[in-house]
Amino acid sequence: MSMAATADLTRNNRLVLDALTSAGGPLSAYQLLDQLRDQGLRAPPQIYRALKWLAQRGLVHKLESTNAYIACAHAKCCGGHVDARGTTVFFLCDACGHVKEVADDVIAMAVASEAQTLGFVPDASVLEVHGTCASCLSAGAA
Amino acid sequence: MSMAATADLTRNNRLVLDALTSAGGPLSAYQLLDQLRDQGLRAPPQIYRALKWLAQRGLVHKLESTNAYIACAHAKCCGGHVDARGTTVFFLCDACGHVKEVADDVIAMAVASEAQTLGFVPDASVLEVHGTCASCLSAGAA
């Protein structure tokens, strides 16, 4: 497995990745732009270019159902052990906004199996489950 | 199982649904608007209102990863036997644009199982697999 290239990040890419990482949750491109205006980022293309670069390497993910971006939860420990092709599943709490990223082999294999049945060769998957997280459930049950 | 209400569609809802159905594939909201301008639909809210109404009843689905809308493949035969909460999986061919909608219990159960492990209560799922369809593969292999 190749180590993620957290070393050769350019200034802009680093700024965007750091902002997402310290946010601890999803941010929109324009929220990132607002946060990074002080650091010299002024226009959307600067943000989108960084996001594209980071996403291609699996360091960030786009949440398609919310048009938001999130730092890969696994990139820190082992350099993006979940590949950039998107076999991860996101559980998004609609109550608190928390997003849980999991690598679930059972789901991945079920998708691969269905694809095979169809004669379809998968390239990238978007798997996003909306609902209510455990902590919001227990808070709401009080 | 309740029959889908294809009878009590308003004029606008019917126009949008028919356009999507006869398209046989995904259309963007603005493509729909262009197509339906002759029938009197002039502004985006008219389209989006119809899409929202239809989606709530499972007659159309939104493809989050492409910002497009597609008629439910199962609505015709049995009134949306796949519920509006989104347990269906879409396989999108990036080569030809074809979209295959399938109701895969194995995937649905794998998602439900993972959710249960997390103590997460799912509400709606977005499951979209990009890749290459069988027919494009055989064409490309020639």
Place this chain on the structure above:
DNA sequence: TATAGTACGTTATAGTATAACAGGTCAATT
């Protein structure tokens, strides 16, 4: 007649994303 609910049409605006152009840096090659 009120009243509420729903659908409708319209204008304006918000939010998301990219095309296209210009300049800067740096290393490899000529």
Place this chain on the structure above:
DNA sequence: AATTGACCTGTTATACTATAACGTACTATA
């Protein structure tokens, strides 16, 4: 040294996606 090419950068303008908010009209029911 000069040239080239690859890549990163900044900027303007624009395209694409979606909704807020207003006013109207047509039911159905009280």
